[in-house]
Amino acid sequence: MIEIPKKMKAMALMAYDHLEMIEVPVPQPGPGEVLCRIKSVAICGSDPKMIHGGYRFANWPPYFPFIMGHEWAGQVVALGPGVTEFQVGDRVAGEAHCGCGKCDNCKRGHYTVCLNYGKDGHDGGPDMGHRHYGFYWQGANAEYNVYKVGALHRIPDNVSYDVASMCDCAGVALHGVELAGVTPGGTSVVIGPGPIGLCAMMECKAMGSGRVIVIGRGAKLEKARELGADVCIDFEKEDPVARVLELTGGVGADEVMECSGAPDSPEKACRMVRKTGAVAIIATYKQSDVPLPMNIINFNEIRIVGAKANPNVSEKALCFFSTGAIQGEKLVTHTFPLEEYAKAVDVFEHKKDGSIKVVIHP
Ligand SMILES: [Zn+2]
Ligand SMILES: [Zn+2]
Known part of the structure; x- marks a missing residue:
């Protein structure tokens, strides 16, 4: 006891x-x-x-x-x-997140977008079992x-x-990385090397990406280099879209993980990803209206996925910490x-x- x-x-x-x-x-x-x-x-x-x-x-x-x-x-x-x-x-x-477990989304495993969000009884309303x-x-x-x-x-x-x-932070990154998918032997880009972006970078490598390019600046970009990023692009010194295209022979990256939350990053992500590539929106944005290049998305068949929090990824994230694939202590x-x-x-x-x-x- x-x-x-x-x-x-x-x-x-x-x-x-x-x-x-x-x-x-x-x-x-x-x-x-x-x-x-x-x-x-x-x-x-x-x-x-x-x-x-x-x-x-x-x-x-x-x-x-x-x-x-x-x-x-x-x-x-x-x-x-x-x-x-x-x-x-x-x-x-x-x-x-703990979903209600009863709604249609929870039953399909999408408990971070539980349809009974906030119905936890704290306000005297019914407690449907949801917790955040x-x-x-x-x-x-x-x-x-x-x-x-x-x-x-x-x-x-x-x-x-x-x-x-x-575990939660690494899981948020991993959910987005899983939704976008990692191309084995391909080129992945991570925009924004904060804690989530750094986890996303290490996860892309663990999941078989051939080369991970990180776009950022300052100490966090240095941290990405230290943790194993293959190419680091300082967006204050060079145009990240042009540089990614140059590095990929004009084709673009296979997938882009947008972890920065900068309002111009989703558009840049669409311009640096290859035709039929994927962009994961893992960050959140101060303003809700963020521009997207619709004709590029349409003509290039770009798949944009929203990633909300970290459903069904915690065991994997903890495993990555255990194996050292994510260098948590650093x-x-x-x-x-x-x-x-x-x-x-x-x-x-x-x-x-x-x-x-x-x-x-x-
Ligand atoms: Zn639910
Ligand atoms: Zn968090």
Whole structure:
């Protein structure tokens, strides 16, 4: 038995741009849920955006005070009624999304686009079973949290909690990479070498790409080179479209993973991909109206795929961490205690001190 206190520390968003450490009751696991001691939480690009009120349109967070944090790893410390999938002591990594399991999309495996999104009962409405931890339901920026077993995956023994906390991030990249497809022996392009882009780059290599070209700038482009990118293009120094075409004999890349979120990147992706190639839209964009070259898409039969979060990829991502195909330790550049969350967000958001992935230890 593991001793569980009644109260815990949590870093809460009290209002936009107002974080505060509060004390709250340790939640109790219901049927099909487990209580986890949170060990590591990785800060995601979406976290500062949510703190600043950039997701009002999505109703994230749905209320204040709200406990954020969705890229996490920890240990199962108590089981709810009927749980047989996990045991106390198991090391687990979490997914942000847990679908209702009953709707048409969930039944087909598309649980990140659950048709009962947000129907979790928090507002007095019906609880259809959907959870979106750290966005719509309380998250991991606390000592403990309760999760449905469907959102959890066992961590391989040789993967640390810090690395496993990036399971969600690596999975977001992998879902897009899988949707676009990787051409064995072909040429893949990754635009935007942030944490997701760097994972996408290593995943393309692991999945048999012959050559991965990364487009970016500064320290993150250097990081891509260090992690094994075959060609690095600094878009401030050369035209990435012209360079990709030159590198591919004028044909274009087989697939492009757009991980930058820059408003002109989707169009560039369409111009550098080959006829019948694929473009995965893995990033999100500040503005919703982003231009696309429709006649190029049409004439060249370009396949554009939207990739929402990370369904059905966590086990693969954890395996890639375990085998070293994704060099997780090299992505974690900073760690902070939960008390210093605001500072950690600042270091991450403003890319201070060469930060790539910043991890919190509650
Ligand atoms: Zn994330
Ligand atoms: Zn559903």
